[in-house]
Amino acid sequence: LAKRFCSTYQIRADECLNSDQGWRRNIVVSLKVLERFAHDGHIERIVTDMQKIQVPAPMSTALRDYELYCRDRRHLRATTLRERTREIAIFADFLGSRNITSFDQMQPADLCAFVTAQHRLSAKSVSRIVSDVRCFLRFLLMRGILQQDLSHVLPVVHVPRDATIPSVWDPEVLIKLLEAVDRTSPKGKRDYAIFLLACRLGLRVGDIRALSLDDLKWETATIEVRQSKTLAPLCLPLTEEVGEALIDYLRSGRPHSDHREVFLTLNAPFLPFREADSLHWIVRHWKAMAGIHFRTPQRYGLHSLRHTLATRLLHEQTPFQVISDILGHATTASTLIYAKTDVETLRTAALNTEEMRHV
Known part of the structure; x- marks a missing residue:
C-alpha cells in the first residue's frame, strides 16, 4: 500500500523540490515510521533529541x-x-x-x-x-x-568488511551531469570546480570543504593538502581542466572574503561550508537539472564521484598502489574494494560452469 501511495503521488527520494513542496521530502520517512509503529506498537524518534538527554550529575x-x-x-x-x-x-x-x-x-x-x-x-x-x-x-x-x-x-557485532559494492557513475551519465552545470553563474562555477576535484582528482568531501587558497600551488601545478581523515599529506597534480575551473570560479564566481577556504556559500556573509556538510545537495540539484535517473537505486553523493575515478583507473589497468596513492589510502587494502565494481575484468575470472560440473 505504501509503494502504491508513493507511485500515485510520483514521490522519489532524490527529487528536486520547490519551496512549497517540502512536505513531499518527509513522505518516505513518515511511511517508515508508520511501518515501525505497525510492527512494534510505538513510535521512536529517528534522531535522538539531545536536549532531552539527562546525564545524572555524578x-x-x-x-x-x-x-x-x-x-x-x-x-x-x-x-x-x-x-x-x-x-x-x-x-x-x-x-x-x-x-x-x-x-x-x-x-x-x-x-x-x-x-x-x-x-x-x-x-x-x-x-x-x-x-x-x-x-x-x-x-x-x-x-x-x-x-x-x-x-x-558487550557483544562483538560482526559487520562483514567491505561487504557493499561502491556506487559508481556510468561514464556517459557523469558527462551528462557535468554538461548540465550552468558555468555562467557563480553557483555553477563553484559546483563545477567541486565536481572536478571529486571525479578527476578523487578528493574526499572533507578535503574539498576545507581546501584552502594556500593549498593551491600554482607555480608547481599541484594541490597539497593534509587529509582530514588520516591527517597524512597528499600531493595531487593540478591538471589543466581542474585548474581552469578553479581559476574561473576564483576570478568570476567567488565572493570577496577574508576566509582562506576556496569554496564559500553564495549568500552573505559568504562563509565556508559547515564541517558536517556532505555537499550532497549540490549533486542532487544538478542531477535533477540533468534529468538523470539511475537504472537501479544507488548512492550519488560526492563520494560516489571519488568511487567512479577509482573504478575508471582500475579499468585502465592502473596499479593498485598508484590508485591508493591518488586516493590517499593508508594501505592498498582499502583500495581493493574497487575491484568489485570492475565487472568486465571480473568476467575474466568467472568459472566455466560446464567445466566445473565435469570436475
Missing part, C-alpha cells in the same frame, strides 16, 4: 574527563570526538532511566539491556556504538571508577 565529571582524555591523549578529530561523547551521553541517560546514578553501579544486565535497545539500528551502527561504549568502560577501569572490567560483557 556521571558528568567522568564524561568531561573522558572527553579531555580523547582530545588530549587519543587526539581524536573534532567530529569523531563529538560523535563519541554524544553516544556516551545517550548511554549515561539510558543508565539513568534504570535508576543508576553513578557508573560504579553498573551491572552486566544493564549493558545487555542497552545493546538490546539498539535493535532498530543497522548492524554497522550498533557495532560503532558498542565500540564507543567499550572504550569508555576501559577508561573507567583505568581511572579506578570501575573495579572490574565490564567491556568483555
Whole structure:
C-alpha cells in the first residue's frame, strides 16, 4: 500500500523540490515510521533529541574527563570526538532511566539491556556504538571508577568488511551531469570546480570543504593538502581542466572574503561550508537539472564521484598502489574494494560452469 501511495503521488527520494513542496521530502520517512509503529506498537524518534538527554550529575565529571582524555591523549578529530561523547551521553541517560546514578553501579544486565535497545539500528551502527561504549568502560577501569572490567560483557557485532559494492557513475551519465552545470553563474562555477576535484582528482568531501587558497600551488601545478581523515599529506597534480575551473570560479564566481577556504556559500556573509556538510545537495540539484535517473537505486553523493575515478583507473589497468596513492589510502587494502565494481575484468575470472560440473 505504501509503494502504491508513493507511485500515485510520483514521490522519489532524490527529487528536486520547490519551496512549497517540502512536505513531499518527509513522505518516505513518515511511511517508515508508520511501518515501525505497525510492527512494534510505538513510535521512536529517528534522531535522538539531545536536549532531552539527562546525564545524572555524578556521571558528568567522568564524561568531561573522558572527553579531555580523547582530545588530549587519543587526539581524536573534532567530529569523531563529538560523535563519541554524544553516544556516551545517550548511554549515561539510558543508565539513568534504570535508576543508576553513578557508573560504579553498573551491572552486566544493564549493558545487555542497552545493546538490546539498539535493535532498530543497522548492524554497522550498533557495532560503532558498542565500540564507543567499550572504550569508555576501559577508561573507567583505568581511572579506578570501575573495579572490574565490564567491556568483555558487550557483544562483538560482526559487520562483514567491505561487504557493499561502491556506487559508481556510468561514464556517459557523469558527462551528462557535468554538461548540465550552468558555468555562467557563480553557483555553477563553484559546483563545477567541486565536481572536478571529486571525479578527476578523487578528493574526499572533507578535503574539498576545507581546501584552502594556500593549498593551491600554482607555480608547481599541484594541490597539497593534509587529509582530514588520516591527517597524512597528499600531493595531487593540478591538471589543466581542474585548474581552469578553479581559476574561473576564483576570478568570476567567488565572493570577496577574508576566509582562506576556496569554496564559500553564495549568500552573505559568504562563509565556508559547515564541517558536517556532505555537499550532497549540490549533486542532487544538478542531477535533477540533468534529468538523470539511475537504472537501479544507488548512492550519488560526492563520494560516489571519488568511487567512479577509482573504478575508471582500475579499468585502465592502473596499479593498485598508484590508485591508493591518488586516493590517499593508508594501505592498498582499502583500495581493493574497487575491484568489485570492475565487472568486465571480473568476467575474466568467472568459472566455466560446464567445466566445473565435469570436475
